[in-house]
Amino acid sequence: MLDCNEQGVNFFVSLLFLRLLEQLGPQVLYTMFSSACVVGAIFVRRHVVETKGKTLQEIEVSLLQTQ
Numbered sequence: 001m002l003d004c005n006e007q008g009v010n011f012f013v014s015l016l017f018l019r020l021l022e023q024l025g026p027q028v029l030y031t032m033f034s035s036a037c038v039v040g041a042i043f044v045r046r047h048v049v050e051t052k053g054k055t056l057q058e059i060e061v062s063l064l065q066t067q
Contacts, residue, residue, distance in 0.1 A: 020029050051059050 049059065049062050054062075
């Protein structure tokens with residue numbers, strides 16, 4: 001499912017990039033894409049559970065506690 005979503009987003013970015021570059025200019029387009037990256041990073045920081053150095057059981061417990 002995630003791969004399908006990624007492919008869809010990549011398709012639309014490649015489809016729209018040149019059109020948006022011509023209409024908006026490189027500064028605005030760069031700001032739009034970098035803002036999307038920042039929003040994604042904030043989402044990951046807040047909602048994705050850290051798994052480094054944890055056992056599978058510890059990960060399961062932390063996921064069950066958040067629900």
